[in-house]
Amino acid sequence: MRAIFDQELEQIGDDLLRMSRHVADAIRDASEALRTADLELAQRVIDADAKVDELERELDERCVLLLARQQPVATDLRTIVSALRISASIERMGDLARHIAQVVRLRYPEPAVPASAQRLFDGLAEAAVKVGTDVVTLLETHDLELASAVERDDDVLDDLHTQTFRLTLADSWQGSTAETVDVTLLARFFERFGDHAVSVARRITYLVTGDLVAGNGNADG
Numbered sequence: 001m002r003a004i005f006d007q008e009l010e011q012i013g014d015d016l017l018r019m020s021r022h023v024a025d026a027i028r029d030a031s032e033a034l035r036t037a038d039l040e041l042a043q044r045v046i047d048a049d050a051k052v053d054e055l056e057r058e059l060d061e062r063c064v065l066l067l068a069r070q071q072p073v074a075t076d077l078r079t080i081v082s083a084l085r086i087s088a089s090i091e092r093m094g095d096l097a098r099h100i101a102q103v104v105r106l107r108y109p110e111p112a113v114p115a116s117a118q119r120l121f122d123g124l125a126e127a128a129v130k131v132g133t134d135v136v137t138l139l140e141t142h143d144l145e146l147a148s149a150v151e152r153d154d155d156v157l158d159d160l161h162t163q164t165f166r167l168t169l170a171d172s173w174q175g176s177t178a179e180t181v182d183v184t185l186l187a188r189f190f191e192r193f194g195d196h197a198v199s200v201a202r203r204i205t206y207l208v209t210g211d212l213v214a215g216n217g218n219a220d221g
Contacts, residue, residue, distance in 0.1 A: 012083045015059040019090045024132035026097035031125035033104045037111045045101035052094035082203045089199040096193045112182045124190040127156045131197045150201040157194035161187045
């Protein structure tokens, strides 16, 4: 019986890893579509998000069944509950990549980001892609140093997000109303992507250390 339970736990870990890989691809492709106004690539990101949603549903059902059938305690319970929280964060990261792609589709054939903001969004994209890649590696390794690095990467996204407000509120800003709205929303999507990655990192820290204070901080507020 224990061997079957361990196999189920391993499958949950594999599913989380698959979700994270899909999401890492999504943020990379959404960022590239945003940079190049690539409608076809944006549509692929939008369509592919359904797979992440499906994986989350399957994983959550598996977790609930394990809770009902096995009534796990201690470390096993912590693992399953953490998996539910992590899957929700990763699914939301996929949604945010899709939102970026939807803005690209909405503004096509025009670019969603004006030239004056492009360098700033290059920075946002680079930081978000790094976060997405790091989350994949974190789920593979449970490396606490990498978990801390994800939080530092999120600080970069937060700073760049703040810079978008300075840009659009400056007297020199000449963007249209639509461009101002797009820049504000897109920067928020990137910033929230990082926030949810931090949630994943903190749950991994909790899994490894059992420290509820350090590992169960709320990055979703």
